Amino acid sequence: METKKVEVIQDIHAENERIAREINADYNRKGIFAVNVMGCPGAGKTSVLKQIIARLPGVKTYVIEGDIESDLDTRTMQALGIETVQINTGGACHLDSPMIAGALKNIELKEPGILFIENIGNLVCPAEFEIGEHIKLLISSVTEGCDKPYKYPLAFEKADIIILNKSDLKPYVDFDDAFFSSGVKGLNPGVPVFEVSSKTGQGFDAVVNWLEEKRK
Numbered sequence: 001m002e003t004k005k006v007e008v009i010q011d012i013h014a015e016n017e018r019i020a021r022e023i024n025a026d027y028n029r030k031g032i033f034a035v036n037v038m039g040c041p042g043a044g045k046t047s048v049l050k051q052i053i054a055r056l057p058g059v060k061t062y063v064i065e066g067d068i069e070s071d072l073d074t075r076t077m078q079a080l081g082i083e084t085v086q087i088n089t090g091g092a093c094h095l096d097s098p099m100i101a102g103a104l105k106n107i108e109l110k111e112p113g114i115l116f117i118e119n120i121g122n123l124v125c126p127a128e129f130e131i132g133e134h135i136k137l138l139i140s141s142v143t144e145g146c147d148k149p150y151k152y153p154l155a156f157e158k159a160d161i162i163i164l165n166k167s168d169l170k171p172y173v174d175f176d177d178a179f180f181s182s183g184v185k186g187l188n189p190g191v192p193v194f195e196v197s198s199k200t201g202q203g204f205d206a207v208v209n210w211l212e213e214k215r216k
């Protein structure tokens, strides 16, 4: 029997974006505002979400936690009474829309509200993949250094809002505010940047006001 080699070339990004559009349309039907939370490992994504959600008592909130392994962050959120589901990628360094579609089978978005999706800790790949979100929230922290916009530009370029976390640690690290700001402005002029501390809660009221305005 003759065998033939068949080459199948798929545009992975195009398929990812097609599914992302379907997910987004479903959110719109349900009155869900979806936030893709990105940042490097340990930037404070989970800590920031705890602070934000605590300031939204009248709003139904849901969380999807993305991690390579473990359900530690999911357990943290569930212990606070927040409806949360876990995605474990088993190695992949970013979430994609098929993964989100799978997770959405495990969480019923019954009431309108906000869905926060904590992406894999990584300052590179998550920015390349749409996952059906309405906005991308990038968390950077002073302990990472002020040069990150220059070295990892895509995440800063694509962000709709940037949170600069761990401001309480500024006295202990060399963080050049002007250098950070001009890096951000060069990539993404006009993006709002909020400086916060998830340890003290400082700066979060302004973040929540911005999110609520954006959701409207």
Ligand SMILES: Nc1nc2c(ncn2[C@@H]2O[C@H](COP(=O)(O)OP(=O)(O)OP(=O)(O)O)[C@@H](O)[C@H]2O)c(=O)[nH]1
Pocket: 039, 040, 041, 042, 043, 044, 045, 046, 047, 048, 073, 120, 121, 165, 166, 167, 168, 169, 196, 197, 198, 199, 200
């Ligand atoms: N001092 C200080 N520590 C913080 C702040 N935010 C987070 N941390 C600490 O930083 C560490 C990492 O915080 P997480 O919220 O787990 O970070 P993450 O980005 O969710 O981490 P991954 O999910 O592992 O990528 C923890 O020990 C937090 O307590 C902050 O504003 N100030």
Ligand SMILES: [Mg+2]
Pocket: 045, 046, 047, 073, 118
């Ligand atoms: Mg986390």
